[in-house]
Amino acid sequence: MVKKAIIPAAGYGTRGLPITKVLPKEMFPIGLKPAIHYVVEEAIESGIEQILMIVSKRKNMIVDYFDESLELEAFLERENKQHLIPIVPVPTIPIHYIRQPYAKGLGDAIRLGKSFIGDEPFAVLLPDDIMLSNKEPALKQLVDQFKKYKKTIIGIKEVEESKLKHYGVISGEEISKGLFKLNNIVEKPSNNAPSNFAVTGRYIFTPEILSILELINASEKGELQLTDAIRDMIFREVCYGKVVNSRRFDIGLNQDYVNLINEFNNPNFGNHD
Template structure:
């Protein structure tokens, strides 16, 4: 099993900081957002990981490398805790650049040969997970039981009109389709996609096939190909009855926009006793 993190976007919702700092490096207090995905993968047994980045994001490559100068200082001073804090993850992390921002489907095609014949978990660093069982581990367990590609989902009992909603087959396991932002009362279910996937190897063959059609249509119209997404390949798998869903346990943190990012910072801080005390003091002061 391999892991893919799609992290090539501009992060414009977080300007001006993302003018120079990749959004994926914005921290939840002291830990960059992308580190939470890496830790989740490693704790799920995934140690071969590729990060799809872009020219402006070399900082991520430096972050996951050794910091020899700091190591030397901390070793000399006997600072074990600091040494542990800067130790690179116990994983093989590679970087592939998407040279043109042409959509997530195009981004995933950049690592097709690297994936080879392996299944893979695909993550977007906007979506973090907190829980006893790592999210990737939950998807892997479902794949081992079914042999199918897996979509992570959560059950939303209320209004689902702002989500991609799963259409569930009669067997209650397979996914027939996804309805984006259905009108209230028109939703096919209350199972909503949370943007985390486990793909069987055949996904990438469909992805390449869809890209070829996408390019051919653009050329026929005398246009430059626009953004290409993973929908074609996913639809092919769903039509063949090869996609199931996994209702995930734990909390999803959506850091894709500033308000969600702040919420994630607070929720993470609330799990750390010394930081929870700061939140409690702030709330107490605000209530005066």
């Protein structure tokens, strides 16, 4: 069973500048909640029992948001506004935090969770990607597949060719409808992408990925790329890609964020996948 998840939230958010200079992208408002709230809810609804967030010293706002606020609760009670207390976010599962001292890539962030993960399979949810579904959450769809195959499985979606340059892109053999046995993955291809299926920011890994992250070399920018570790994983053992039945919004892209806000303002929101 997949009971642990890592949410890496330590990046600089350069795609969101200038607002991300003062407001972490994970805290971008969607309705009356920040984006990361929806990601945590998705994890909990998918059966996750413990979360490790990778943050930086600039992301204290995230820690504060999920912390208990006795002062606020006392104020609400004093002002006879007790009805607001239940909407103040207090996670129903433990959320742990660790700081990534330097932004050395997604792979480095995941590697910091080694002692938290131990020898268990685990999920990774990227908070840039908000996944909406009327049915099973995107991560739960991967959890169900992992129960069957017990191998690393990556959430994927078919995207427009013009957007492939923003994501990791897979190639593989479709062994059943929407399920691919992977044979390669390429990070942000500028051209000649191996397919139109991009990684969604939802993963379930066997713990072997952590050993691989210890061995791979940093990129020219000094970063450890998770995609490089996944590629090595594919060459070592069977890995899968699962098309998730959810709508994906990348809040790092301005138009996607606007589209997501429009979704929430749509009176028919929630009536379609």
